[in-house]
Amino acid sequence: MSxxxxxxxxxxxxxxxxxxxxxxxxxxxxxxKDLHGSWIGWSGSVSDDESVQLKMASGxxxxxxxxxxxxxxxxxxGFANACLWPLFxxxxxxxxxxxxxxxxxxxxxxxxxxxLSELAQPEDLIWVHDYHFLPLAQICRDLGMNQRIGFFxxxxxxxxxxxxxxxxxxxxxxxxxSYSLVGVQSGFxxxxxxxxxxxxxxxxxxxxxxxxxxxxxxxxxxxxxxxLACTGSSDFGSxxxxxxxxxxxxDRMDYSKGFINRILAYDQFLSKRSDPCPDIQYCLVAPDSxxxxxxxxxxxxxxxxxxxxxxxxxxxxxxxCIEMINQPVAPEPLLAMMxxxxxxxxxxxxxxxxxxxxxxxxxxxxxDPGVLIVSKFCGAGRELPRAGLIAVNPHDISExxxxxxxxxxxxxxxxxxxxxxxxSHLLEYDxxxxxxSYLKSLQAESCLSMSDTSVTV
Ligand code: ADP
Ligand code: G6P
Numbered sequence: 321m322s323x324x325x326x327x328x329x330x331x332x333x334x335x336x337x338x339x340x341x342x343x344x345x346x347x348x349x350x351x352x353k354d355l356h357g358s359w360i361g362w363s364g365s366v367s368d369d370e371s372v373q374l375k376m377a378s379g380x381x382x383x384x385x386x387x388x389x390x391x392x393x394x395x396x397x398g399f400a401n402a403c404l405w406p407l408f409x410x411x412x413x414x415x416x417x418x419x420x421x422x423x424x425x426x427x428x429x430x431x432x433x434x435x436l437s438e439l440a441q442p443e444d445l446i447w448v449h450d451y452h453f454l455p456l457a458q459i460c461r462d463l464g465m466n467q468r469i470g471f472f473x474x475x476x477x478x479x480x481x482x483x484x485x486x487x488x489x490x491x492x493x494x495x496x497x498s499y500s501l502v503g504v505q506s507g508f509x510x511x512x513x514x515x516x517x518x519x520x521x522x523x524x525x526x527x528x529x530x531x532x533x534x535x536x537x538x539x540x541x542x543x544x545x546x547x548l549a550c551t552g553s554s555d556f557g558s559x560x561x562x563x564x565x566x567x568x569x570x571d572r573m574d575y576s577k578g579f580i581n582r583i584l585a586y587d588q589f590l591s592k593r594s595d596p597c598p599d600i601q602y603c604l605v606a607p608d609s610x611x612x613x614x615x616x617x618x619x620x621x622x623x624x625x626x627x628x629x630x631x632x633x634x635x636x637x638x639x640x641c642i643e644m645i646n647q648p649v650a651p652e653p654l655l656a657m658m659x660x661x662x663x664x665x666x667x668x669x670x671x672x673x674x675x676x677x678x679x680x681x682x683x684x685x686x687x688d689p690g691v692l693i694v695s696k697f698c699g700a701g702r703e704l705p706r707a708g709l710i711a712v713n714p715h716d717i718s719e720x721x722x723x724x725x726x727x728x729x730x731x732x733x734x735x736x737x738x739x740x741x742x743x744s745h746l747l748e749y750d751x752x753x754x755x756x757s758y759l760k761s762l763q764a765e766s767c768l769s770m771s772d773t774s775v776t777v
Contacts, residue, residue, distance in 0.1 A: 324357030335377020340648030585720030
């Protein structure tokens with residue numbers, strides 16, 4: 321019987337979600353609890369200890385290993401998060417390319433490939449996640465591994481002209497050709513990747529891996545029941561929320577998330593309100609992320625400064641019109657906050673999917689739901705039915721300010737109609753759908769050469 325091995329840099333330590341680990345772990349954890357596979361990744365610790373630790377949680381075997389000081393600095397804080405991350409989010413101004421970072425990135429990939437080669441049997445299925453591991457399959461092939469190896473990119477894949485700005489772009493990206501299937505979040509990302517690969521391989525289709533969009537999703541039924549179970553447990557508000565106005569955002573403190581523009585839009589929304597509501601509040605839950613990377617620290621300072629300015633501007637009119645919780649919140653209280661707010665304001669500048677947008681919808685009370693404002697430049701904004709949301713350009717402050725006004729005055733019947741539309745989509749396309757459809761495609765490919773591989777999906 322074959323097993324499923326998932327590789328990602330971040331894993332859920334001890335099987336407990338603390339909050340703020342990001343969407344990859346949220347989705348992979350939901351999937352693995354269901355499929356009972358194995359998960360390989362970073363322990364979160366920095367040391368020279370190369371041993372592999374195994375912990376069992378909810379039927380999932382979680383294998384972790386530490387990262388050396390050098391790998392942390394040059395691989396994680398360097399090539400992965402100061403080069404590939406800004407590149408994939410179209411922030412060329414922030415891309416820092418350094419050859420020695422790339423070589424550390426390759427070394428770390430070799431180390432994880434060795435761990436994988438010792439654990440995976442020939443009949444197993446391997447699913448590698450995210451930009452930390454572009455070359456993993458190629459290294460596995462060099463080690464003589466013949467398993468079917470799939471890849472999924474959680475970030476956007478930008479247009480070829482952006483990718484080409486990376487000094488060693490083809491050296492980095494051609495490694496994707498060793499995967500049997502490359503999954504991305506949307507048709508937009510798939511088109512960009514395919515056209516980049518075509519351009520680089522002179523239109524030689526034979527060398528292209530199978531590229532397809534599999535929009536990642538949430539455990540919709542699980543979110544509904546958790547949100548229901550914690551109704552009333554949030555001091556942020558209660559089920560009867562119409563006497564006050566609560567606008568809500570939750571995202572890692574990352575420059576791709578568009579915090580500055582969201583705060584500016586909220587400020588403009590307040591200044592344009594003809595009907596002041598004294599009990600209005602915008603709450604941003606934004607835990608620190610990648611704080612050892614200077615671009616993240618600079619971005620946080622900028623956000624905090626703007627927040628203070630807006631707080632001071634409105635302090636005579638409102639008691640506490642904008643608040644930031646700069647720390648992770650555990651999943652249940654976070655859902656309770658979502659449920660107690662009238663508006664989910666999710667406006668990343670670029671984002672692979674943004675699972676918070678989906679969680680916000682699933683957390684709502686169906687008879688008095690909130691309204692989702694979502695960026696057009698994230699997977700959720702591209703995938704969810706447009707008629708159910710208010711889609712905005714996250715660079716257009718005035719449009720976002722108008723969207724906030726539209727959302728807070730929207731009649732209940734219209735909110736219910738929109739919510740139903742979004743929910744029927746999320747119930748059908750949930751995280752199980754995502755995992756099954758991806759793994760079926762990977763297996764279908766594998767059937768051509770490995771008919772005995774059958775992970776139950
Ligand atoms: P990303 O993967 O870039 O962080 P997503 O929106 O796809 O963005 O996923 C974020 C995940 O982390 C979601 O499951 C969300 O519930 C969780 N999350 C986001 N913000 C917070 C927070 N402040 N505290 C705890 N969990 C959070
Ligand atoms: C995004 C990335 C993930 C990453 C997560 C949290 O979701 O796609 O790969 O794990 O952010 O970032 P971190 O650097 O803390 O793992």
